[in-house]
Amino acid sequence: MNYGPAEIMVTALAREIMSRDIVFHGLASPVPMTAMKLAKALGIEFTFINIAGGVDPNWGNPAVIGSTLSSNLYEGGVADYGLDEIFDLACTGRVDISMLSLVQISPRGEINMSFVGGEYDKPKVRLPGGAGSATLTPVTKKTLIWKTKQDIKSFVPEVAFCTAKADPFKQFKVITNLCTFVMENGLLVLESIHPYSNLAEVQANTGWEITQTDLPLTLAPSEEELALIEKVDPNRIRYIEF
Amino acid sequence: MGVGGMWGSDLIAQRPEFFQIMKSPFSDEEVVTVKALQPDWAIIHVQEADQYGNARIIGSDFQDILLSRAAKKTIITTEKLIETESFRQEPKLTSIPYFLVEAVVLAPEGAKPGICYPTYNSVDASGMAAYGQAIKEGKLDDYLARVTGWEGVK
Numbered sequence: 001m002n003y004g005p006a007e008i009m010v011t012a013l014a015r016e017i018m019s020r021d022i023v024f025h026g027l028a029s030p031v032p033m034t035a036m037k038l039a040k041a042l043g044i045e046f047t048f049i050n051i052a053g054g055v056d057p058n059w060g061n062p063a064v065i066g067s068t069l070s071s072n073l074y075e076g077g078v079a080d081y082g083l084d085e086i087f088d089l090a091c092t093g094r095v096d097i098s099m100l101s102l103v104q105i106s107p108r109g110e111i112n113m114s115f116v117g118g119e120y121d122k123p124k125v126r127l128p129g130g131a132g133s134a135t136l137t138p139v140t141k142k143t144l145i146w147k148t149k150q151d152i153k154s155f156v157p158e159v160a161f162c163t164a165k166a167d168p169f170k171q172f173k174v175i176t177n178l179c180t181f182v183m184e185n186g187l188l189v190l191e192s193i194h195p196y197s198n199l200a201e202v203q204a205n206t207g208w209e210i211t212q213t214d215l216p217l218t219l220a221p222s223e224e225e226l227a228l229i230e231k232v233d234p235n236r237i238r239y240i241e242f
Numbered sequence: 243m244g245v246g247g248m249w250g251s252d253l254i255a256q257r258p259e260f261f262q263i264m265k266s267p268f269s270d271e272e273v274v275t276v277k278a279l280q281p282d283w284a285i286i287h288v289q290e291a292d293q294y295g296n297a298r299i300i301g302s303d304f305q306d307i308l309l310s311r312a313a314k315k316t317i318i319t320t321e322k323l324i325e326t327e328s329f330r331q332e333p334k335l336t337s338i339p340y341f342l343v344e345a346v347v348l349a350p351e352g353a354k355p356g357i358c359y360p361t362y363n364s365v366d367a368s369g370m371a372a373y374g375q376a377i378k379e380g381k382l383d384d385y386l387a388r389v390t391g392w393e394g395v396k
Contacts, residue, residue, distance in 0.1 A: 091246025165250025
């Protein structure tokens, strides 16, 4: 096997992007960043917007750090479209895809990005908050959650705090290092399992019962996709989170 | 003001002083409203400013322009002081006009250990760690003296 979780997640995210989509990713998002560059390299004509404000930055320019606090997501773009404007764009229903991550998720698509342990005002660990997920998830046509480490601490029956909730009438997918979930009738169901994993491993890392038994494997990245991932990310920034 | 998102979030009930759900005055719809944040101060580092506070951000501006509009008072720190004439020639490139600005501080490399496009463009990780450590140990003055040559408040 010449690919791992990073490549399969990048490919799975990129395959969600369709021609003419407006697609957003936020802070410190090496996997979504690589996925959006891959989609560009594959020739999908979509609009790449991001937290640095660059509109269609030069995707051929390799990232050197995982942080979005660099010019890599800005240079070569055709316009400067700031995060405040992106939020307004989403509120008017014009953002097709937001790529977000999270700390905890429940089977009902409740996302915790606020705190873990203790109380809201006296948490053990304070998390980044709802700036992205709470404001964007309810108004984005399709939310793609990426989570590089699926385990029973993060995939929980009940979240400690619901910072944001998936809208059951909008598309919502969760792509992890092991599998892909999709929201159906307000509940997350397994869509596919990555070829190197299996149902037992997915179940062992999911804090609720998976009732499905007959599940397809996630389509592995093609040779072309793998070559393009390496081309757009020669410094392998995509591995930072693994 | 009204916002589009937030539906389903526990934050609305958790922070009633910031979030309220109201009936729209224009229809029967319900709207999530948020309280405007008004910081006392915004301190914003820019690439170019004149002595009056006209300031130009080159590259990503994140929420800096919005911050300058929201804050009661804004302090500009700048990589470079330039002539006001430069702003007159390209007024559309002015990110923050002088009347929002309380003070201008010439501070080359003032965004370090962070970045300032395009002159220093990558986060100084060891600098960030040293800063974090200094905050933890309550030794910010020592850290500032080390990185700036500052001799402390006299």
